[in-house]
Amino acid sequence: MDLRQLKYFKTIVDEGSITHAANKLHMAQPPLSQQLKRLEVELNTILIKRYRSDWEITETGRMLYEFAKKTLLEMEHISNEILMVEEGVKGTLAIGVSSSCLKLLPKVVKSFRNKYPNVYIKIYEGDSSYLENLLANHKIELALMVLPLNTQRYHVIKLHAESFKVVMPIKWYEDRYLDVMSLENLNDYPILMLGPMDGYFAHETILNYFTSKNLEPNIVLECKDVFTLLNFVAEEVGIAVLPQSEVHTVFENGVKSLSIENVKEEITPCIISINDYPLTTIANKFTDEFQTYIVEQ
Structure with missing residues (x-):
């Protein structure tokens, strides 16, 4: 089993059909079907039950899908890290901010941009539930928001109450x-x-x-x-x-x-991120910059 097979399988599940997945991957349907079959043989399990006009993912298929998501994301992270080492600190930082914390952001962004001018920053603004959804779907790495009641799945950096x-x-x-x-x-x-x-x-x-x-x-x-x-x-x-x-x-x-x-x-305003997924170097530098700014106030 290799990364290409994991990508193929994840795309099939994400797209809901082999036909749509093949279009997404810019490849023909028969080779993609063969790759799925080869993966099932290699793992000695049925990953997707196929019917005449429908299909459903099995329990082992769901396990592999979660593994594929995490593995491919980690590979993307390490590829980005290597690229930044080769080219200097460069890349995209996606962060979310709730309106209740927006006032805290501009001066930190200005200071951060002065140190890392090659970083492109994408800011998503919305209420806390919207930002949590972006975090869960890995659209953003960090959210600046009011401390949620349930913090079990998050890494939390508390700011001044x-x-x-x-x-x-x-x-x-x-x-x-x-x-x-x-x-x-x-x-x-x-x-x-x-x-x-x-x-x-x-x-x-x-x-x-x-x-x-x-x-x-x-x-x-x-x-x-x-x-x-x-x-x-x-x-x-x-x-x-x-x-x-x-x-x-x-x-x-x-x-x-x-x-x-x-x-x-x-x-309590805070910076939160998902526990299970490592932050990029850029995101870690941004949280360091934020904490330094708060201490100096």
Whole structure:
């Protein structure tokens, strides 16, 4: 069994048929069918059960498929590593960032680019569940996001924890000039909520603030995108409760962030990657750069 056979088998499973796989591999169907049969003979097992108009992968086929995915990915990694050794640090770094952590990224990217100008960076922005899906499908190597509840499958580098802040329209602040607000004060305003996301507790934490004081928050709008939410705040639709890093400087003339009295809960931004797959040299250098930046702040 060699890497070519593993690639053929993985492509057959990925494409759902030998015909589609042959087209993908730019080869004729009969030789590909022969390669599958040869692999089954070599391993003394049926990998795919073929029917007249359908097929299904067997248990041993699924085992080989997982092995093929990991082996081919590791070979791709080592090939990239060798290429970077030959040509210097060069390649593509794909990272994801949630809107709640976006503010942390630009200065680190600038510093990293100054050191590694030949690295091409692809950034995917979305909510945490979207980024976890990209990680699971190896579309990105790293995700900068709020710490998920379930971290078992991830390697996690925690950054500085952040407290929650009240964000209100600047005109409303100028009417009262408060630097700290109580939960009772918050309840006097229409509240705009950052929507819930699977596996994350920020939404529930905010609601629990009010429950702990037997208060019913006056929620008038819910949105999963921080920038959209801040636009609504700046337009005086209501106030929001967000981590400090989510109050982006682009809105500094339209909103004001205030501390919340007697609220100690925090959220933890982090850099996460998949446990089972080794990071490339570029990704490791980027995480080092990020940690250095955080320490210096």
